[in-house]
Amino acid sequence: MWRAKGKNNVIQLSFKYRVYPTREVEEKLLKVMQIEAKVYNALLDAVNNARKEGRKITPKDTQAMLKELKIDGKELVYSKALQMVNNQLWYNINSLHELKKKGKKVGKLRHKKILRVINYNQSGFKVEGDKLILSKIGEMKVLFHRPLEGKIKGVIIRKSVTGWYAIFQVEVEKKPREKTGKVVGIDLGVDKLVTTSDGVVVENPKFFDKVERGIRVLQRGLSRKKRGSRNYEKVRKKLAKLYEHVKNLMSDYIHKVTSWLVEQYDEIYVEDLDVKEMVGGSESKTLRKHILYSNFSEFMSYLSYKAERAGRRVVKVNPAYTSKKCARCGYVKKDLSLRDRVFVCPKCGWVTDRDYNACLNIFRAGSGLPLGPVDRGPLLYIPFSEGVYSKFPGRSRKSSPRGGDVPS
């Protein structure tokens, strides 16, 4: 049997798709979300009251209360989804507690008018063709822009400004790939998304830059409109759609690049981005920083799960001195600034691309190989317009999209 192989042979992923409920189904979804909010509020009150009276209360206690709770329309909510409301509440309670422990100033959990998720865990859902069928709700069309694979363990329906989404939680079997005998160090960057130690450069398509002006115009428009008015909502929706569009383009690109890396290399060495200070002073705009950060963390999460699935290894190395050290002689150039795009070594005279120098150091830190002569092969530049299909070694335009793997 599939699961008899044990947990070590499977990996958990989530796939996010747009769904299109009919008006009738949409009304049901909204209704359920409102009832869920009432349940959430009632349980929250119970927790608050218990604590006020100095009684200990646990997730099990509130779970047990679900049955007795008198709330209009409760029977319209699938029972497992109700239980997940309880989980959601305790997740929020614990997150708040964690923040408090870290010394962050936090408020209290508030009552909700609507819960924006309906969580079908383990049961109550079915996929037939391009339709998702939910118990107590009905069916809706799913736009499978990437194939859904694996065994579905749960579905979360989410409402956002831009529409309705289904997030499928699946278990897929690991598929170890044949060894290629190749290992690589990679540097992630802003100008070039990836530079590899064997000289491949993957351009950063910078989708955001292309719509930045449009975003600024919309933001200005938004600030002039009355909050909550119909026009305000209209602009807000437009803005959200634009962000979503850019995010989807970038995710798709990151999928292609990470799939290619995992296909090509047995081991991939990369800087530990949790440790590295991501963006220097030249990037002052917070929105940019945020987008950059989310691109890098998306990159790392795709790379990690794809590698795990394929039986490859991703090794995180300490980012200290990866940029400032000469990969040829080991000299540390302390005054190298973010603006220096070319690395010029004052000791041995080596002149090379800054990011290429960095990924050679990353390669050495990951592979444990000592410093040695560096050959000066020219960088293979891959412009975005050519895309990853045509220019990436080992991929053709016709190769089928691998996986529908979009962790949400």
Ligand SMILES: [Zn+2]
């Ligand atoms: Zn040097």
